[in-house]
Amino acid sequence: MHILHSLLSELKEGFSVSGKGAEREAWFLHTLLAIILPFTSSRTSNLLRTFKILFGFPEICKKRYYTFMASPKIPWDKLWSRLWHMIPEPETNGRLIVALDDYINPKIGRKIFGCAKVFDHAAKQNQSQYPWAQNIVAIGLLKIIKGRWACLPLGQRYYLPEEEIKNNKPTFKGKEIVFQTKHRQAVDLLGKVAEEFPQSNLLVVTDSWFGNNGLFKPLRKELGKRAHILSRLRSNNNLFDLPAPATGKGAGRPRKYGDRLGTTSSLALINRERAREMPVNLYGRVRKVLAYDQIVMQKTLKCSIKVVWVYRRTQWVALFSTDLTMTVTEIIEYYGARWKIEAGFKELKRDIGSAETQNRNPVAVKNHLDFCLMATTLTWIYACRLEKTPRRRHMVKGRDHFAFSDVRRLLAEEALDKDFPILCSVPRKSVFNTLVTALMRMAA
Numbered sequence: 001m002h003i004l005h006s007l008l009s010e011l012k013e014g015f016s017v018s019g020k021g022a023e024r025e026a027w028f029l030h031t032l033l034a035i036i037l038p039f040t041s042s043r044t045s046n047l048l049r050t051f052k053i054l055f056g057f058p059e060i061c062k063k064r065y066y067t068f069m070a071s072p073k074i075p076w077d078k079l080w081s082r083l084w085h086m087i088p089e090p091e092t093n094g095r096l097i098v099a100l101d102d103y104i105n106p107k108i109g110r111k112i113f114g115c116a117k118v119f120d121h122a123a124k125q126n127q128s129q130y131p132w133a134q135n136i137v138a139i140g141l142l143k144i145i146k147g148r149w150a151c152l153p154l155g156q157r158y159y160l161p162e163e164e165i166k167n168n169k170p171t172f173k174g175k176e177i178v179f180q181t182k183h184r185q186a187v188d189l190l191g192k193v194a195e196e197f198p199q200s201n202l203l204v205v206t207d208s209w210f211g212n213n214g215l216f217k218p219l220r221k222e223l224g225k226r227a228h229i230l231s232r233l234r235s236n237n238n239l240f241d242l243p244a245p246a247t248g249k250g251a252g253r254p255r256k257y258g259d260r261l262g263t264t265s266s267l268a269l270i271n272r273e274r275a276r277e278m279p280v281n282l283y284g285r286v287r288k289v290l291a292y293d294q295i296v297m298q299k300t301l302k303c304s305i306k307v308v309w310v311y312r313r314t315q316w317v318a319l320f321s322t323d324l325t326m327t328v329t330e331i332i333e334y335y336g337a338r339w340k341i342e343a344g345f346k347e348l349k350r351d352i353g354s355a356e357t358q359n360r361n362p363v364a365v366k367n368h369l370d371f372c373l374m375a376t377t378l379t380w381i382y383a384c385r386l387e388k389t390p391r392r393r394h395m396v397k398g399r400d401h402f403a404f405s406d407v408r409r410l411l412a413e414e415a416l417d418k419d420f421p422i423l424c425s426v427p428r429k430s431v432f433n434t435l436v437t438a439l440m441r442m443a444a
Contacts, residue, residue, distance in 0.1 A: 003385050004414045007378060008032075010086055014078040027068050030055055033415050035375040038408045041353030042372055044069050044364075054416065070364035072173055080155065083377055084196050087152060088384045090141060091200055097142040097334055098193065099151055099341035100186055100206040100215075102159065105355050106133040113170070113362040114158035135159040136369070137185045139193070140344055142205065142337045145380060146389040148284060148401035149337040151344035152380045153373040154193055157185040158366070172362045183214040187222060194223050201226045203323065205338045208232045213300050216322065228323040230334055233307065235265040235318075240297040242304060257297045267294075268309050268316045275311055280329050282336045284401055293328045308332060347404045348376055383407040 008029050015025040034050040035042045048065050051057040090096060107115050114134040123129045137159050140151040160170065162179045170177050180188075194202055202223060204215070211231020219227045241258030261267060275292040282289065290311040297304050298320075305320045308331045319335050326334075349355040354372035359365045383390065383402075390402040390410055414420065 003382060004411060004420075007086065007381060007385075011079060011082060011378075014075050014082050016075075024068070024071075024074070027065070028074065030057070031069075031371055032375050032378060035352060035371055036379055036408055037412045037415065038351075038405065039412075041356045042368070042375075043353070043356055043358055044368070045358075056421070066364075069359070069367055070361045071367070072363050074367060074370075076367075076370055079374065080192075081196055083374060083381075084154065084193065086381055087141065087143070087377075088381070090143065090197070092143060093330065094201060095203045096193070096197055096200045097203050097205060097337070098154065098190060099140050099142050099338050100137075100190070100204050100210055101338075101341050101345075102135060102137045102182060103345045103349075104131065104133040104135050105349065106131045108132070109360075112360050113172075113365040114160065116161055116164040118159075118161070137182050137189070138341070138345075138373075139186070139189050140341050142334070142340060143380075143384075145383050146386070146402065149340050150380050150383075150404075151340040152377045153344060153348065154377070155189045156369060156373060157189060159185060170362075172366075181214070183210065183218065186210065186215060187218045190219060190227075191222050194227070201228070201323075203321075203334070204229045205334055206231050207338070208234055211320075213302070216301055228321060230319070230321045230323075230326075230331060232335070233264045233318040233320050235263065237264045237298065237300070238262075239264065239267060239307070240299065242295065242297060256302075257299065261296060264307075264318045268311075268318060271309055272311055272316075275309065278329060280332045280336075282333060283339075284399065289332060291328055291332065293331075295324060306331070344376070348372055351404060351408070352376055379404065379407050379411060382411050386410070 011029065012025055015022075015028070030051060031047055034047045034055070037050065037054070039054075040046040040050065044066060048060070048062060051060055051065070084090075104118055104120055112134075114136075115132055116135070117130045118133055118135045120127070120129055120131055120133070123131070135158070136156050138153060138156045140153045142149060142151055144150075157180075159182055160177060160179070164170075165177055165179045190202065190204060194200075204219070204227070206215070206229065208231055211229055216229055219229070239261045241261055243255045243258045246254045262270075271292040271294070275290045277288050277290050279286050280289045291308055292311075293306060293308045295304055295306050301322065303322060304324065305322055306324050306326065307318055307320045308328050310317045310319065310332060319331050321331050352372045352375060354369055357365065357368045359368050390406045392400070392402050393406055393409065394403075
């Protein structure tokens with residue numbers, strides 16, 4: 001019980017010390033708990049029902065709670081900053097490993113903030129490739145928790161196509177939304193995290209869509225040489241040798257690139273015979289991986305990169321990192337851990353229930369997603385501070401580590417303990433009439 005109380009007490013510091021601030025603080029913390037409890041989805045109507053039945057709130061007005069969920073006065077910047085610093089030992093081998101990706105959230109109905117016709121590259125044959133959905137760019141911290149990798153959400157941005165903004169001119173908090181590319185949104189999100197950890201190196205792990213100069217150039221311009229990316233090469237990328245050192249004074253500038261080595265796929269065939277087998281902690285257990293590494297130049301990123309070809313029986317994958325100090329095992333393991341952001345999207349949309357929101361107001365839509373993201377991160381921080389590793393409730397063949405649902409169950413048991421309201425009290429109105437009390441003081 002003391003772990004949960006300690007976490008909520010640290011989050012309280014993000015609210016102002018006033019009557020309204022105290023009420024907003026209590027409603028905020030209990031909303032997080034209502035989202036985490038694995039009983040209902042995180043629809044606002046279900047959260048209100050949880051307030052009344054499980055937490056024993058006094059008669060809470062439906063209109064007032066819906067107004068709170070759409071309030072623009074929730075200090076999200078302070079709360080996210082506070083939450084990031086609550087993560088125990090966020091660095092892994094001296095780096096902040098941040099996963100970056102985007103996902104879509106299909107919707108039914110018009111006038112929903114953030115919705116547009118977006119391309120779904122994972123659509124099945126019986127699904128539309130351009131569904132009416134929200135497209136969300138998200139980042140999350142990759143961290144080993146009790147022997148397993150996990151992705152802790154750190155922030156999000158709604159992406160709207162330029163044509164949608166030009167035609168419909170959507171607004172947020174009374175201001176027109178200015179178009180930003182996904183790369184620009186990602187750099188803004190990563191920049192906020194980097195400001196909170198100014199002494200840490202930042203390693204962005206992403207897929208090949210983000211892993212290019214569209215992200216790397218503005219990221220380096222904003223954060224400098226402490227920012228690196230780890231991604232996957234395309235099969236047709238051209239790779240070059242390192243330039244030979246200048247031997248003397250000659251006409252023209254020194255060469256920036258060496259001789260052309262070939263494409264990623266052609267070099268994969270050449271280097272297969274040179275690959276060696278090594279143990280790597282990949283997907284929850286130590287596996288033997290056949291890999292070969294080489295430092296080359298790429299004109300797209302305009303810098304030297306470390307490429308690792310990972311060979312399977314009939315296929316291969318080429319990974320690269322701009323951080324040349326990383327080992328081969330680190331590159332393979334960290335990129336394998338990138339899949340946890342995909343698992344995090346499932347936890348967020350299905351387990352937590354962010355996909356089932358019924359909000360349409362722009363501020364309410366953003367608040368609800370921030371609540372769900374923060375509840376997910378708080379659950380993982382709770383798992384970090386546990387003394388013992390949680391037991392897996394539903395055993396699955398080949399999976400020995402605990403699941404996200406196991407941590408939620410432990411947290412729910414603590415939140416519903418009979419002594420918990422003593423530590424995290426529910427705000428109640430005074431039995432005395434405040435107006436009469438003020439008049440009596442004046443008369444005295």
